[in-house]
Amino acid sequence: MNSPLAATPTAPTAPTAIPPTGNEVLRELRRNKVQVVVTVPDWVQMPLHRALQGESEGGIRTLNCCTEHEAFMIAGGLYIGGMRSAVVIQQQGLYAGLNALRGIGLDAGIPIVMLMGQFGREVGNFDKSTRASKRRIVHMLEPLLDTLEIAYVKVERADEIGRISDAYAAAERTRSPVAVIFDRNLSWE
Amino acid sequence: MKCSQAVETILKHRGRGVVVSTMSAIKHVDRLDPEGLNIACVPLMGGASALGLGLAVAQPDRPVLVLDGDGSLLMQLGSLITTAEITPANFLHFVFNNGVWFENLANLPIPACTRLDFTGLARSAGNPAVHRFEDAAGLDAALPALLASAGPHFVELVIEPEGQGLWSASNPQHDLADFHFERMGDEARALRERLASA
Numbered sequence: 438m439n440s441p442l443a444a445t446p447t448a449p450t451a452p453t454a455i456p457p458t459g460n461e462v463l464r465e466l467r468r469n470k471v472q473v474v475v476t477v478p479d480w481v482q483m484p485l486h487r488a489l490q491g492e493s494e495g496g497i498r499t500l501n502c503c504t505e506h507e508a509f510m511i512a513g514g515l516y517i518g519g520m521r522s523a524v525v526i527q528q529q530g531l532y533a534g535l536n537a538l539r540g541i542g543l544d545a546g547i548p549i550v551m552l553m554g555q556f557g558r559e560v561g562n563f564d565k566s567t568r569a570s571k572r573r574i575v576h577m578l579e580p581l582l583d584t585l586e587i588a589y590v591k592v593e594r595a596d597e598i599g600r601i602s603d604a605y606a607a608a609e610r611t612r613s614p615v616a617v618i619f620d621r622n623l624s625w626e
Numbered sequence: 627m628k629c630s631q632a633v634e635t636i637l638k639h640r641g642r643g644v645v646v647s648t649m650s651a652i653k654h655v656d657r658l659d660p661e662g663l664n665i666a667c668v669p670l671m672g673g674a675s676a677l678g679l680g681l682a683v684a685q686p687d688r689p690v691l692v693l694d695g696d697g698s699l700l701m702q703l704g705s706l707i708t709t710a711e712i713t714p715a716n717f718l719h720f721v722f723n724n725g726v727w728f729e730n731l732a733n734l735p736i737p738a739c740t741r742l743d744f745t746g747l748a749r750s751a752g753n754p755a756v757h758r759f760e761d762a763a764g765l766d767a768a769l770p771a772l773l774a775s776a777g778p779h780f781v782e783l784v785i786e787p788e789g790q791g792l793w794s795a796s797n798p799q800h801d802l803a804d805f806h807f808e809r810m811g812d813e814a815r816a817l818r819e820r821l822a823s824a
Contacts, residue, residue, distance in 0.1 A: 473683065500683070501711055503704025507676040510667075511708075514646075514680020517665070517818045522680075540670035541677065545811035 456621045457595040459484030462552070465601040466497060466523055473515055474499045475508045476525040481554025484623040485525065505534030512549045513541035521605075524551045528578045531616075535585075538614060543585065548608035548615070552601075553578075555620045567620055582616055589616035595624075629722055629729065630654045631762040632783045636691060636720060637662070639769040643689035643718075644681055644817070648674040650729045650785075651693035651722060663820060665813040668806060672701030675719055679705070682714035682778075685821060689773055691718045696744070697727045697736045703747065709778050710752030717778040719748075722785045730788035731799075748780035760784040 462485045466474070474497055478486050489499050502508045505526050512522045531538070531553060542549045555567060555575055562570045570576040582589050588607055590600040601617055608615040633654035637645070640662065647655045648667040655664055667674040678692035699705070699721050709719065725739040726732075736742075745756045755777055759765040765783065772779050793799055 475680075498683075500708075502676070502708050504702065506672065506702060507679075507705055507708050510673045510676030511680035511683070513814070514677045514682070515684045516680075517814050517821070518681045518684025519818065519822055520684040537670065537673055537676075540667075540673060540810065541814075544807065545814050547811075547814060 454594045454621070456593060456619065456624050457598050458624045458626050459486070459488035460626060461595055461598055462592075462601070462623065463488040463492075463497070465598050469602055469605045470521055471497055471523050472520045473497065473522040474525050475502060475511045475515070475522050476500070477502050477505050477508055477527070477530050479525060479527040479530070479552075479554040480556050481527065481619050481622050482525055482552060484625050485552070505530035506537040507534075509534050509537040509549060510541055513545065513547045516547050516549070522549075524549055526551060527554050527556045528618075529556060529574065531578070531581070539585075542614035543587075546612040548605075548612055550601075550604050550608050551614060551616045553616050553618050554622075555618060558620060563621070578618070587614050587616055589618055591618045591620060593620055627760070627762045627765070627783065627785060628788065629724065629785050632720070632722060632765065632785060633693065634658055635762045635766045635769065636693065638766070639773060640691060641689065641773065643691050643773075644678075644685065644821075645691050645693060646674050646678040646681065647693040648698050649695035649722075650724065651695075655693070663817060665817050666809055668810060670810070671695070671698045674698060675702060675705040676708065678717065678719070679709060679712060679714065682717040683712065686714070686716055688821075689716050689718060690714070692720060694719060694721045696721055696723045696725065696739075696742075699744070700736060703751075706748050706751035706753060706780070709780075714778055715776040718772060718781060719778065720781045720783055722783050724785035724787040726787050729785075730791045731793055733787055733789055733792060744782045745780070748782075753778060753780050755779045756782075758782040758784070 508524050512524050515522045557574045604615040604617045629650045637659045644663045652666045674694045678690050682690040727734045745758050749756045
């Protein structure tokens with residue numbers, strides 16, 4: 438594992454684990470002084486999208502993009518211009534936008550934090566590692582991140598929400614993209 | 627107009643603006659204004675417009691001028707729609723329509739180059755401020771007003787491609803130095819520092 442994050446889990450959590458709510462993720466983003474969410478919306482993180490819709494003037498701004506390629510580039514521009522962002526996408530978005538992330542994130546060394554939903558994970562995989570999922574869309578994610586030398590953390594329960602802060606700290610420290618993976622749908626309130 | 631003329635004209639009017647360049651425009655920015663607030667989006671075709679959008683949102687009091695290629699924009703046409711969604715008033719998106727990939731290296735025609743209507747695409751994407759210039763004089767005359775008015779502005783520049791340096795057996799591709807693969811990061815860090823201290 439190429440992760441600088443010691444807390445990165447590789448074992449599965451219990452199938453009964455309760456994922457965090459959208460508002461809990463939003464509060465953690467605020468705690469990390471995130472000013473802008475750049476997104477192509479994600480099925481898994483829909484409660485976060487709903488929470489972001491409630492942001493008022495002066496809160497976290499949402500920029501909706503057509504492609505994840507754009508999202509990564511916009512996040513890069515925001516960072517250069519002095520703003521902190523979160524890129525909220527599905528794991529398919531990583532696959533789609535890979536060359537942009539290679540260029541602006543890895544080669545240019547910009548600390549892009551990606552909040553990424555594991556779309557399509559089958560229920561039968563909930564008590565196993567996602568690397569053992571029978572679905573390629575799921576099981577290829579972590580090996581791909583390892584290949585790219587992109588560190589990641591997993592947030593499967595509300596009490597793991599602090600790992601988002603770990604991701605921001607690691608991204609700044611290593612000047613590199615870091616992924617926060619939600620293996621289960623965020624909880625509705 | 628030639629690419630060099632278009633870049634020279636834009637740089638003449640840039641003021642305190644940030645310039646994001648890609649493809650053919652890069653070498654002219656390097657030559658004409660190497661100390662400006664510049665970043666080259668390379669090697670990454672298709673990324674310049676969205677990189678500029680992020681800069682424009684983060685630096686709303688400063689013009690952001692994107693010098694994009696036509697082939698590059700075709701890779702990320704959705705960025706025209708994202709521009710219309712975000713509507714940054716300080717954003718000027720110049721597309722150098724030379725009709726070719728690898729100008730002055732191979733001059734391969736881009737798809738539908740003889741029928742493509744970039745201003746029509748930009749307008750249909752929801753961008754009302756759309757402009758087209760065929761010569762440097764027209765661009766030179768219009769730029770002060772464009773920079774003084776609220777955008778985003780989409781500007782198609784009709785460029786005559788150079789052709790004297792095409793690759794051949796006696797003029798093959800040269801090796802690319804590390805500089806080309808490292809400059810975007812170096813320029814990103816330098817630009818961030820300069821913007822923070824401005």
